[in-house]
Amino acid sequence: MALLSSISSSLTGMKVAQSQLEIVSNNIANVDTQGYTRKTAAQSAIVVAGQTMGVTMENARRTVDEGLLKNFLSSNSSTSSLSSQYEYLSRMDNLMGTTADGNSLAYNVGNLQSALETFSTQVSSAASRYSLLTSANELTAKLNYLSSNIQTLRGDADREISDATTRINSLLHSIDNLNTDIVKYTVLNRDGLANLQDQRDNALRELSGYIDINYYTRDTGAVVIHTTGGTALLDTRVYELSHISLAQVGPDNSYDSGNIQGIFVDGEDITSSISGGSIGGLIEIRDNTLISLQTQLDEVSYVLYNEMNAAHNQGTAYPNMPSKLTGSTTFIADIPNNNSDYNQKIKLENGDVRFVIFDEEGNQRATTTLLSGMNFPSTGDTLDNMAAQIENWLSSVNGANLPYARCYIDSNSHLVIDTGDSNYGLAVIDEASTTAGSEQTPVTLSFDADADGTYDQTFKGFSDFFGLNDFFANGINDYIWDSKVLSNRAAVGLNATVKWSFSDSVNGYDYGTIDISRTMTIQDIAAQINNNDVLNTHIKASLIQNGDGYMLRVESLEGAQLEISETNTAGIQDKVLNKLGMAVSSCNYAANIAVRSDIQENANLIVCGSPKFDNNRGAYSINGATNNIANKLADTLTSNHVFKQAGNMAKTDTSLNNYVSTFVGNVASLAHVAESSYEYQSSLTQAISDKEAQTSGIDLDEELAQMIIYQQSYAACAQVFTASREILDVLINMV
Numbered sequence: 001m002a003l004l005s006s007i008s009s010s011l012t013g014m015k016v017a018q019s020q021l022e023i024v025s026n027n028i029a030n031v032d033t034q035g036y037t038r039k040t041a042a043q044s045a046i047v048v049a050g051q052t053m054g055v056t057m058e059n060a061r062r063t064v065d066e067g068l069l070k071n072f073l074s075s076n077s078s079t080s081s082l083s084s085q086y087e088y089l090s091r092m093d094n095l096m097g098t099t100a101d102g103n104s105l106a107y108n109v110g111n112l113q114s115a116l117e118t119f120s121t122q123v124s125s126a127a128s129r130y131s132l133l134t135s136a137n138e139l140t141a142k143l144n145y146l147s148s149n150i151q152t153l154r155g156d157a158d159r160e161i162s163d164a165t166t167r168i169n170s171l172l173h174s175i176d177n178l179n180t181d182i183v184k185y186t187v188l189n190r191d192g193l194a195n196l197q198d199q200r201d202n203a204l205r206e207l208s209g210y211i212d213i214n215y216y217t218r219d220t221g222a223v224v225i226h227t228t229g230g231t232a233l234l235d236t237r238v239y240e241l242s243h244i245s246l247a248q249v250g251p252d253n254s255y256d257s258g259n260i261q262g263i264f265v266d267g268e269d270i271t272s273s274i275s276g277g278s279i280g281g282l283i284e285i286r287d288n289t290l291i292s293l294q295t296q297l298d299e300v301s302y303v304l305y306n307e308m309n310a311a312h313n314q315g316t317a318y319p320n321m322p323s324k325l326t327g328s329t330t331f332i333a334d335i336p337n338n339n340s341d342y343n344q345k346i347k348l349e350n351g352d353v354r355f356v357i358f359d360e361e362g363n364q365r366a367t368t369t370l371l372s373g374m375n376f377p378s379t380g381d382t383l384d385n386m387a388a389q390i391e392n393w394l395s396s397v398n399g400a401n402l403p404y405a406r407c408y409i410d411s412n413s414h415l416v417i418d419t420g421d422s423n424y425g426l427a428v429i430d431e432a433s434t435t436a437g438s439e440q441t442p443v444t445l446s447f448d449a450d451a452d453g454t455y456d457q458t459f460k461g462f463s464d465f466f467g468l469n470d471f472f473a474n475g476i477n478d479y480i481w482d483s484k485v486l487s488n489r490a491a492v493g494l495n496a497t498v499k500w501s502f503s504d505s506v507n508g509y510d511y512g513t514i515d516i517s518r519t520m521t522i523q524d525i526a527a528q529i530n531n532n533d534v535l536n537t538h539i540k541a542s543l544i545q546n547g548d549g550y551m552l553r554v555e556s557l558e559g560a561q562l563e564i565s566e567t568n569t570a571g572i573q574d575k576v577l578n579k580l581g582m583a584v585s586s587c588n589y590a591a592n593i594a595v596r597s598d599i600q601e602n603a604n605l606i607v608c609g610s611p612k613f614d615n616n617r618g619a620y621s622i623n624g625a626t627n628n629i630a631n632k633l634a635d636t637l638t639s640n641h642v643f644k645q646a647g648n649m650a651k652t653d654t655s656l657n658n659y660v661s662t663f664v665g666n667v668a669s670l671a672h673v674a675e676s677s678y679e680y681q682s683s684l685t686q687a688i689s690d691k692e693a694q695t696s697g698i699d700l701d702e703e704l705a706q707m708i709i710y711q712q713s714y715a716a717c718a719q720v721f722t723a724s725r726e727i728l729d730v731l732i733n734m735v
Contacts (some may be wrong), residue, residue: 014718033439036198070202070215073208075277075685080209082678084160084281086671087291088153092293093147093671096664105146105300106664107343108139109637109657116634123513123608123627124299133603136595139417140472143301147251147590150294155249157261157286162245164210164279165263171207172225172238175200179222179234186221193221212276229273231265235459240267249292252480255287257542257553288545289670292647294590295546296663299646301593302586304656305472307636312471314429314440315607318622321358322605327415328467328704329476330561331383334451341385342409343509344453346465347380351443352434353462354613355390355421356427356620357400364611364619365424366400368393370462372434380446380455383409390417400424413505413561415466427611427622428463436620437613449563450503452512456565464556469607471599471633474592477505477561483552483582486522488543494518498576499567504560507538516576522552529554547645552580586644 009624097103115128115135122128178200185193185488186254200223207213212228225234232239246253255271262269263279263567274280316322334341353370370376372388392403394417404420419426432439442461449456459465497517501510512535514528526541541559543550556562564576564582576582598606609626613619645651648667652659 004523004598016336016674034202062297063308064197064201065692069204070687072685072692073213073215074276075681075688076205076208077212077280079282079678079681079685080278081212081276081281082674082681084157084278085285086674086678087288087670088157088282088285088669089674091153092150092290093667095146096667098361104664105142106661108135108142109660111135112139113637113657114636115405116630116637119608120627120630120634121608123630124624126603129603129606132601133595134391136471137600139304142162143297143590143593146297149296150290150297151249151251151253151591154253154286154290155246155398157282157290158245158249158651161263161279161282161286162243164277165241165243168233168279169209169238169240171203171210172234172240175203175207175223175225175236176238178203179505182221209529211274211279220289227270227273228275229270231268231270231273233265237490239583241265251298251591252555254291254542254544255283257540257555260286291545292547292649293663293667295586296649296666297590298586298588299643299649300656300660300663301589303641303643303659304636305474305589305593306581307639307641307656308633309467309470310442310464311629311632311636312462312607313461313467313469314442314632316425316427316429316469316622317605317607318362318425318609318624318626320429320604320623322469323361323420323425324416324418325428325463326410327584328470328473329415329465330408330413330505331415332414332449332451332503332505332509332561332563333409337508342383342413345380345382345448345451345455346386346452347446347455348376348378348462349444349446351430351432351441353443354429354431355400356394356429357394357402358425358427358611358622360423360425360619362622366623367436367620368399369431369434380448382451383415394419415468417468427620428468429610436618438617440610448508450501450565452501452510452565454565454568456563470596471606473594473596474589475594476588476592477556477559479556479559479562479564480505480585480586480587481554481564481582482544482585482587483522484651485546485549486580488523488550489521491519491521492516492525492575492576492579494579500576501565501567502535502539502554502581503563503565504538504556505556506556506560510565511538517541520728522550522580524585526552547647547650552582553585554582555585586646593732 003025044688089729096105097107100226112132112135112228115132115725119125119128119132178196182196182200184190185196204213204215204223204225207225210294211233213225213233214228215223215225217223223234224232226232233241241263242265244261246260249260255262263274263283264270271283274283287689306473330342333339334343347370348405352372354367355367355370355373356367359365368374370386370390371378375387376389387409391405391407393399394407396403400419402419402424405415406418408416410416417426417428430443432441441463445465446455447457447459447463447465448454463469494516495518497515499513499515501513503509503511512532514525514532514535516525516528520528523543526543529539529541530536538557538560539554539562541552544553554562554564564577566577568575596605608624608630609622609628611620611622612626614621640653640655643649643652643654643659649662654662
């Protein structure tokens, strides 16, 4: 019996040694295989009726530290998130260019400043005019280029998110299938379980690179996966992610406004709860970082547009004095009554508007003012009546005596003043009083936006309000209004209910209203608009994250010129519009700003001066050497202006030059911080991976030592088997 036990022990010993050698060989063969963990197998004695009959080997097991694995998954999610952010910010930093190579926004602004300063001292020089035009075109082209590329980057990020959701779904299904096999192998105690677990861990590692996850393992061996925000991704079934990317992203497209679709799981939007993985980084880039930079770029363009135009509108081009002025401001007609009447009213205060007709030599032919000369009511009147009074003076024999002259609002809803004779030019200037030769200073203009007889808004400068002599154009209506940055839960806090009315150039005056009570927040106001069946077919309200707060955004779905007005209630001193800082948005200005098209064709249309009153002659005159407006244009880049909060740049009062320099530096700083953060996190992830390798990885020296041990064990068992067999043969022969 002992002899048979010896033979059995030696045979099972050889079999176990052979299996151990196979495990060691696989370990050595996979020393460089990513995600492969060291395999070992325990062995135990076979006991039959109290008698040892050999050894057996259990199924191979992995050497894994689950705690380290979970740390790696968390760190890997952070690394992937920072990697995505660093990649996009690096691309943005490259787009900004450098001052050294003359390709940065700051360089373009500096060039325009130099050109304006030269022009202000050399207004008669054709070279200085064309240099100014070239510099202005280069700056607007740079603004357009940066805006376009920011949106391209946001579009790329959005498409990457869509691709990532597809890969996540594939990985989840793979893990689900591995779960099924692992449960089966566990129940049946089949060998190969460790390799299946390796495959599942590798899938978890890849999955963590796309999205932040947590997991736990059930007693059956199956894993349950959910996001760190608590959304189930895999349990008894796969919960697939879905995201449809936007074909083309624009400055007014955002997740907050609903233009960009969220990431959904079983109909639930989980976008805001995703904090890691490449998707988390791409969301941060698409919805925060790049939007912040776009907002700052739009703010630069908005201030540049308004300040340059305000200065340019105070003067007149000479010797190419225009005989026809076409405004850029869009007005609202009485559309619901099926006519083209323009019943919005204006009222002048703190001065008067002077119209001067000049001949080709710059000599005055006729002049008058709107209030005292044309008898425009001091209490104000409609745009139509104002246009009729101007036309009457232009064409009347008692006025300018230009029989073909016209003043009207054209099919684009812009004011047009036309002398009807190319031999006569027109200058429009604001003066402090009705007296000829009084100080030239912008008049105050009150505007009745919804044609209800109440003046809602205040502006400076007649020509600037109508956009009669702009330097820059933008080609878009003011279809978006934004509030200042506020808390989304801050209450309006007024003493009574007020009414907001909405008018636009497609639907006419006052086509819808909402009531706002003192306890309402901007979130409530947005809901009030969006839940109004009359309004929500024409406008949309949303809360747009901006820096440390939110803006209430109201936009026309039809891209129409939008006006928001408010009905005053007794006892209210501050309007809700004023309190919230609701005003025309700077959104889309960087994408659309350009030098006015006719100025691009003829640099002589650039304004350098305004008419001057000659006391000796008792008349106005103008000449090409006057540079008072050229000086104002030069001051626009160096004088301080108010810039609203834009992303991570707070509201400030500074010059365009300084703001642009800060903006450019901000981009470089963000890229540097992203690089440093990514490198640190990447090093941390690698350190965890190295620690895992020490626990789970293959040590060649150790494996070779084990191989020698198992080879020797096999040889010893073989010798025992040979000796036992020889003894058995002798015994058999003896019998």
